[in-house]
Amino acid sequence: MFAHNKRLQYTVRVNEPNPGLANLMLEQFGGPQGELAAAMRYFTQAVAEDDPGRKDMLFDIATEELSHLEVIGNIVVMLNKGAKGKLAEGTEQEGEIYRSITGAGNDSHLTQVLYGAGAPLTNSGGVPWSAAYIDTIGEPTADLRSNIAAEARAKIVYERLINLTDDPGVKEALGFLMTREIAHQKSFEKALYSIVPNFPPGKLPGMPEFSSTYFNLSRGPGEERGPWNQGEKWNFVSDPDKAQAVDGGSGQASVELPSSEAAVVETLAARTASDAESDPLTGAELGMGVSPEGTEELALEGAGSDASPPSRKR
Amino acid sequence: MFAHNKRLQYTVRVNEPNPGLANLMLEQFGGPQGELAAAMRYFTQAVAEDDPGRKDMLFDIATEELSHLEVIGNIVVMLNKGAKGKLAEGTEQEGEIYRSITGAGNDSHLTQVLYGAGAPLTNSGGVPWSAAYIDTIGEPTADLRSNIAAEARAKIVYERLINLTDDPGVKEALGFLMTREIAHQKSFEKALYSIVPNFPPGKLPGMPEFSSTYFNLSRGPGEERGPWNQGEKWNFVSDPDKAQAVDGGSGQASVELPSSEAAVVETLAARTASDAESDPLTGAELGMGVSPEGTEELALEGAGSDASPPSRKR
């Protein structure tokens, strides 16, 4: 059960309205690395978690992320406050409103025209928040790693937003929110490593012959080695032939079909077979002006225009 | 530049067709934790990466994931092969096809009717693959953590699929694919820890007064402590008042508005103010049969029906 207090977790003091900046802040409101994603990621894990300690921690942090959602939402709303009044009341010259809406140079127009200069759950490009951003799968050694990564990403996006603004009140509140991602990452790390063992995640072990092999599949300029594929722990495979059909089989796919199904599959194949020996007249050739008799007239010269093709300059 | 060989990385031997199982396998073809997500996650990082070692590694693994996409796609196609022929040729009794399509008890109907029993890039519920699944943000200490988590998730989904099927050829190929996720996770771990330091991710340090604080925001039955919030490293805050307005301010949001904007904001507020002292007649009351004179006749008794309300049984 949730409760709410209208005092924010962190005071929001915005120096001056700026709808363009408000738009960028949406990234952490309704964007993929934002606070709703964080809150819902941990909340859904908390609801399904059976381990009492992790369940409690997940509810603690989910609740804080909801409170962060509120802080960033208030930043957005303060930055948009003047714009909201102007558009709703229509008191300015028409050209003025149009110019100020398009002048931000980003997707602030959407926030204003469609969402009334509120705080919509979209990213800064106007894409609605989607639960597809949440990667919870219900296994703690995977989910905690997902949480660790999510906190790392959120930390970075806050860092970018801090780099973008010179409003000291906005900067300070963003700094708090960024810092909390660091603290949360530390908690999730502790929770992961207090499950022993936690690697490989899950229950089934890997096939030993493939779990320390590295296939060198990208060649050419820029080949490098590193701890991710060198040293005793790694079996480094660079021969292309040894990377194919590694089971020693044919490398083909097969299925045993019941004979009735085999027959109908053959019928289908026959009906849709390509005649590899033909050279049929095609629609594209008609479209180039090839006459049925086969004389190419206009082929590849474009739509009758005098435009010249792009060419190599070097 | 990519090249392709029609030999698979792992031979696919399917025992018998099973469109219902094919549908579940789609999870690792076009699902959020599947091989396209993996391949595109690493490919987009590889293209943008400047560090030569990581760039090479990311291309190696992206290329392998594309090859895995091909393996799992072949499993899907083999399991669907008979179904494809039957629907296209329409040779069975109509009732038969309908029964076999709906009999799988999952979303196999979509794979068959819409996608012709091929290998569509959807999850097992028919949701089209979305780049919203990819959480790359262009900072290696975050992206490598995202990769580690993604490999852990993919490992688990393979484990579930292995638990689901008793076809030995399918099981074996899935076992190979699962194992490779383990190997890839190990590579990404090495790559992360070879960046020193890698925590906190990014460049800006946190505010020291908040980076080791834990806010205990969820109370009631089931309070637990653990390494994620206990011990010397943590400042554990349980007093609700100390979790609000932690900056010592008012906990309110404010913005300095230019006077012209302040005026229009006030106009808007006045125009849309609620009269908190009124008790207006509402549409719902009209809808309940409240007459304008105010006599409630049918209130809350439902749409004139004799249905009884749900009630507490205990």
Next chain:
Amino acid sequence: MFAHNKRLQYTVRVNEPNPGLANLMLEQFGGPQGELAAAMRYFTQAVAEDDPGRKDMLFDIATEELSHLEVIGNIVVMLNKGAKGKLAEGTEQEGEIYRSITGAGNDSHLTQVLYGAGAPLTNSGGVPWSAAYIDTIGEPTADLRSNIAAEARAKIVYERLINLTDDPGVKEALGFLMTREIAHQKSFEKALYSIVPNFPPGKLPGMPEFSSTYFNLSRGPGEERGPWNQGEKWNFVSDPDKAQAVDGGSGQASVELPSSEAAVVETLAARTASDAESDPLTGAELGMGVSPEGTEELALEGAGSDASPPSRKR
């Protein structure tokens, strides 16, 4: 700022596990009419609202909807609890797990294979929750009407779920949740009607000559009149000619183009003009086996098959 207590708003007592029923319950967890949509609808309005009374009400109700999200999530998790263990541990015969996963006859397979039998933010068909479900636009006389409608929809979906289950504990908790939608609708109605006037919404009046006109654009069997188009208040227009170009103009669209733009538009038109007098040989005709000389051989007789066309039976 939010706080949480691990006691639920309503006790959840589930009689027996049932993953198929769990799947249907997702409708009110991550579906379009579900509790996350409700909570986020009111939360985003609360953050942007300036009227103190409405702001307080919106936070009250948003907070309760989050608490309902938790209740319905717990129902889902309880119904899935056994399934979660079986899939993760893989202790059953493989065929068993496959049969039980597909036996539910709905999208429960997705909840289990992809989401580990947790409580994912999807609808019962597996579609991830989207902020596109939220129709907040930042004008109270519109948003309150949206809220009223949303509560009405949620009430109905709960009613359907109540009709579906015979588990008394599930039924009781759903009954509570359904009832609260009624109470919330009543609050939003009071809030709407305490804004005077509230119709038409917004500030601009309509054009008087069109605001009480009804255009009868659908004719044929089943023409009916009703209070929505009859009586003194309505100007009922049934003559098709009076419904077109109602401004008395040409009914055409035009734009004044600068001459340079007009010229390039003409060039484009000339380049892509259709020759309406031609009867060109087409790709489809080639595909039917029409020889360049124009003799139709196989036209419309299908792909060489002996299938007969669908025909009118009556």
Next chain:
Amino acid sequence: MFAHNKRLQYTVRVNEPNPGLANLMLEQFGGPQGELAAAMRYFTQAVAEDDPGRKDMLFDIATEELSHLEVIGNIVVMLNKGAKGKLAEGTEQEGEIYRSITGAGNDSHLTQVLYGAGAPLTNSGGVPWSAAYIDTIGEPTADLRSNIAAEARAKIVYERLINLTDDPGVKEALGFLMTREIAHQKSFEKALYSIVPNFPPGKLPGMPEFSSTYFNLSRGPGEERGPWNQGEKWNFVSDPDKAQAVDGGSGQASVELPSSEAAVVETLAARTASDAESDPLTGAELGMGVSPEGTEELALEGAGSDASPPSRKR
């Protein structure tokens, strides 16, 4: 069955091309509150409706909304007409086209580069129209409320667009479209209230003990009362304890598991238990440069940089 006449319902006279304004107009073409959403909302209701009067009304209005879609589409096309020619013919200096495409300051670049300066079914931010915008659920007392709300929203978005432009022809056509939303809302209101009773929607009554209760869950600065929670009709609950487990139970969730399932659930819990008493070395600590012996060297000081943390300014 539909028919079409190439005369528009309202003549469109655009003063001069303006691709940036065209982009904003898309809001009512392919946006969530736009005309396609309206047309499809009413059309799908009409098809499924059994009441002859409502069915006729829904077809009338759906047909008019399709005609409005055509009007707003023509406004978009006229505003884009010059841009279409310039991009397709490539006759300008290259820098010119780039500057004019990016100069609009909104998402007009997408309309031009991807959609050829036509009228795509997206909102002004480029998000493709989605049937997720339609909230029809097949119960008239809910759907009519949804329609009323949708008309209110559309009216407001038109009002905003009218405030944005000073092109008199565009303004006039938008005024007509806005006015029609008012008329439609009036029809839907009449249709709703001619169902008696219509509240609560549906058939099941609520639980009387909870249908007039208001839970005061948001506290702190700004507490207000209003007709939505005060007066004799309301049971106002402010004590937090009375808002939890309101059924008088434990507030816990439970399920009766068959013993075999209970056993496997326990196995899973044991396998994934956290050791709450441990203080494990974590990846983050490795990443901070904590040596295995436990000496913190670089903790929380960021990635070796000389950046200083955000700090409180007040």
Next chain:
Amino acid sequence: MFAHNKRLQYTVRVNEPNPGLANLMLEQFGGPQGELAAAMRYFTQAVAEDDPGRKDMLFDIATEELSHLEVIGNIVVMLNKGAKGKLAEGTEQEGEIYRSITGAGNDSHLTQVLYGAGAPLTNSGGVPWSAAYIDTIGEPTADLRSNIAAEARAKIVYERLINLTDDPGVKEALGFLMTREIAHQKSFEKALYSIVPNFPPGKLPGMPEFSSTYFNLSRGPGEERGPWNQGEKWNFVSDPDKAQAVDGGSGQASVELPSSEAAVVETLAARTASDAESDPLTGAELGMGVSPEGTEELALEGAGSDASPPSRKR
């Protein structure tokens, strides 16, 4: 099985960084007509294809499209290279970064803030790539037509991008990519026409009485004829009555319901019937200030404002 070489298929030489141009280039990276869509379209067809020749061709071209994805991705990354450093390092004055991010006048802000100036799989408006862009249905005579159309679209979008930039290296690489779409279209055309017959696609013939009929359903100004509806091959139907219920039936929809279902359908109809003879007081009327006694006071005059309605200017 795929392999990779770090040499590109075409050398990318970018003259100077330009994040705004990078954003537009995304159209062919993660946009609907871009290279990922192409690669995945052909790859999924290749995996499911049984005809050996077409299978080989589809793998050849899918592999090339992946290589094109890499080329266009490198163009994006090169154009963004400076922006990436500036945002990550935060070395510029804050105002500077904000100005340069919003100054591009398009969605480049999203690429930078959310994606770190990498190469995200979105279109130029920031919409994530979706497998909904792929229209493969598993029937070669349809899929090859889809491929032909897709190549035509991609060719055009490249043409537009070429028209937009004056960077010679970018122009040259785009010219190569555009040219390859022409070559691929030619291959797909040959493959389609080597299936004989290929029209109508599939197996079932059409109903002869309707397969050459053209219904003239749009009338009014601008009626034109052309080869698509004139000449001996066409049965041109212009009489509206002949376009309805063309089977000669009633044009109504009916279903035979079991009597128990018929009864419940009637119950539902009765419960939700509209009273067409009533003229109920509505919420909108309350909202206009209509007193219960029925006197209209403020109707249609807007929210008490002195705003005047839009009016016809001509």
Next chain:
Amino acid sequence: MFAHNKRLQYTVRVNEPNPGLANLMLEQFGGPQGELAAAMRYFTQAVAEDDPGRKDMLFDIATEELSHLEVIGNIVVMLNKGAKGKLAEGTEQEGEIYRSITGAGNDSHLTQVLYGAGAPLTNSGGVPWSAAYIDTIGEPTADLRSNIAAEARAKIVYERLINLTDDPGVKEALGFLMTREIAHQKSFEKALYSIVPNFPPGKLPGMPEFSSTYFNLSRGPGEERGPWNQGEKWNFVSDPDKAQAVDGGSGQASVELPSSEAAVVETLAARTASDAESDPLTGAELGMGVSPEGTEELALEGAGSDASPPSRKR
């Protein structure tokens, strides 16, 4: 301007209700190849088209597709009619409704629970219709090819649905709809080929050295040639080295950076460099139980379980 007549274009006579079949029919209502996609594809082209003949044709066919949407919608509604009553009235035993909803074995549960057994704009898997299905780009030689392909796909999906059902009335109406796709394809073919030339689409010609080249990028078992890559018209390139850096350059990507940007890029590279010579202890190793001193204890043996790895059976 549209008008509507309540007589359908084709009479719908359904033999008996079948919600499972209704669900499959949704494919052509709100699915990617369905009638809304068709109607909106042609309608948006019609609105933007300047050629009078094509504009008229596009409006004719768009109008017919809307009428088809109505026919297929009526099929869905008739098949669902009984189910709608049962769920709304709740008159059956609860178990009964649950069983009948899940018994269909497909996504009919969604149509019923969420959409009230109406006709929602989703595909048969419950995915909401998206304008991302529409591939119109505003160039007739591309759009007409897209239309041709779309008609071919729709024809095939109708064919599959016809194969699925044995209800003669449904079969007959589907046969009509399928046939009309054939007729429409023929019209679009005529329209395409009456633009001369129409290939390559657009205005810019290709680079002659690459427009007839075929790169043989997929090798291994199953190499085949066909008219798509053999004969005089093709330059067949099989040497891998000749497929890379085909411009004769380095195959590398480069950009000229201003020196200030070059410096910051270097700073970033240095800060995030991997130490390729290290072999750092990783989180995964901690998770495997590797002690800081480096002794592997549990590595790769899974989570302490006695599960055995998947193994090669052959």
